[in-house]
Amino acid sequence: MQSLALGPFALSIDRLLILLAIAVALFAGWISSRRDGRNPEAALITIVLIGILGARLGFVLRYHEDYLADPLQIIDIRDGGFWWVSGLACGLTVALTYLWRQPDIRRSLGIALATGTLVWGSIALPLAQLQNSTRGLPEMTLMTAAGEAVNLRDYAGQPIVLNVWASWCPPCVREMPVLEEAQHRYPGVQFLFANLGEDPATVEAFLSQLDVDLQHVLLDQHNQLGQHYGSRGLPTTLFIDADGQLKDTHLGELSVASLKGRLGSILPGQLPQ
Known part of the structure; x- marks a missing residue:
């Protein structure tokens, strides 16, 4: 499962696990502080916020050229542009500072950090192993806008970016120019655009009105992709390597930088970092 629907909202599983942790x-920090010491809540929140900020800044610095072309994208965290290395480094630095300078929360903060990490690891790692065993490109037939049947396995043999979208989805519409340009920028990647549940006339009229030229537009009338990959939200973009294995997913709108960052999972060593 890649995402979970919560009413009209959808949340990716990896972010849900972080929130749970x-x-x-x-x-755990509150419980451990009841007997002795001080509640480490403020310290924990600070550590999380500094970690998130560090992850964002690290990602922006890695792809600064793409963000300089549109500086407002720097504060638009909906693109999911975070670098876990810089985030972890910043979070650990703040945590160690608290543990060193504030002995009265050292025990409770240590317990809280250890418990949160244990909960995250005990769920995330087995879930990743389970997903790795069921991530192959499926034997699935979709239709093109012209009414031709296409099997997804026919696209195996080269890296694939599979974008699931709909015309009524605002983030889908906003990211389309980014994906349209990427088709030309990365000729070694096969970009597929699977429309969810709409008829060919609606899809063609929408793309014509938006004035985008998308190659390989497919129709997923019965949400077969969502059922196979466990995706519950739009837009969802799947990054599949040349062997047909799902390497990464993104729920929500992509920017030029976040798309480039995700492409690294299926084009290792071929993109500037």
């Missing part, structure tokens, strides 16, 4: 850490 934070909640458990806050609870």
Whole structure:
């Protein structure tokens, strides 16, 4: 499963696990501070916020040329542009500072951090192993806008970016120019655009009105992709390597920089970092 629907909202599983780990850490810190010491809640929140900020800044610095072309994208974190290395480094630095300078929360903060990490690891790692065993490109037939049947396995043999979208989805519309340009920028990658549940006339009229030229537009009338990959939200972009294995997913709008960052999972060593 890649994402979970919560009413009209969808949340990726990796972010949901992080939120769960934070909640458990806050609870563990509160419980452990009841007998002696001070509640480490403020310290935990600070560590998380500094970690998030560090992850964002690290990602922006790695892809600064793409962000300089559109500086407002720097503060638009909806593109999912975070670098876990810089985030972890910043979070650990702040955590160690608290542990060193504030002995009265050292025990409770240590317990909270250890508990949150344990909860995250005990769920995330087995889930990743389970997903790795069911991530192959499926034997699935979709239709083109012209009414031709296409099997997804026919695209195996080269890296694939599979974007699932709909005309009524605002983030899908906003990211389309980015994906249209990427088709030409990365000729070694096969870009596929699977429309969810709309008829050919609606899809063609929408693309014509938007004035985008998308190659390989497919129709997923019955949400077969969502059922196979466990995706519950739009837009969802799947990054599949040349062997047909799903390497990364992104729920939500992509920017030029975040797309480039995700492409690194299927084009290792071929993109500037």
